[in-house]
Amino acid sequence: MFASATRAWKCFLLLPAVAAAIVVHGPVAISFAQDGYGGLTGQIFVEGKVPAPAELNVNKDAAVCLADGNVIVDQSLLVGENNELSGVFIMLQKGKQDLKIHPDLATAPSDPVVLDNNKCVFIPATLAVRTGQTVNLKNSDAAGHNCNVASFNNATNVNLPPNSEVPVKFEKADKVPSVVKCDIHPWMVAHMLIRDDPYFAVTNAEGKFSIEKIPAGKWTFQFWHSRCGYLKDLQQGGKGIASKRGEVEFEIKDGETLDLGKLLIEAKALAEKK
Helix, strand or coil, rough: CHHHHHHHHHHHHHHHHHHHHHHHHHHHHHHHHHHCEEEEEEEEEEECCCCCCCCCCCCCCCCCCHHHHHHCCCCCCCCCCCECCCCCEEEEEEECCCCCCCCCCCCCCCCCCEEEEEECCCECCCEEECCCEEEEEECCCCCCCCEEEEECCCCCCEEEECCEEEEEEEECCCCCCCECCCCCCCCEEEEEEEEHHHHECCCCCCCCEEEEEEEEEEEEEEEEEEEEEECCCCCCCCECCCCCCCCCEECCCCCCCEEEEEEEEEHHHCCCCC
């Protein structure tokens, strides 16, 4: 009887340990893998000589557009002093995988994005927004403009009287950036990406981009630039890494930021406008 009681007491002591082992090595580990997030960063350069942007023919509202000696040049290929390439869009391709958006990024940012018509040029020339996010279409000029957004899913054309501003929101995502034009001043062109998730970026003036809080796992990212469309000739370490649709697969690890370092695209690949 004493032996039976001892065995029962030992079993009672072991139960919490067994339960703890089940909790630690079972559901918690699986949940941890599902809830992991990491980042992606890199910098894109043009390899080869890039000609200076061509001066454009300004044949309307010159008193406003060319005031104070302003010169308007082609905005479609902008590079830095060290050939850093701005205006490259980087987009996560969701495919059939379940995309678990980080709770911090579940809703669109409350801060609006501004697309300005300033001295008859769109500023910025490239921008990306979330569906449901306010985009302030602004006209800082003393001449009238319009913003004709040739989006596949969000086509809109907004007239902008001098020194005015109109807020808009887009409700559907697009797969690739849309062209934005001013029909009054045909040299004015910008590109806007509209997405329903937060996993996108546009390279800045230094060619840099960063995407944060990406779900851990293997994901395909797409690289796109207005001069050539998909960056199928993108290189890393002297080797081509992209498909003909500018797609590259990367593994995002929980708690880590994958730094792609220096990525290259040859100047000849950007020579002709699409």
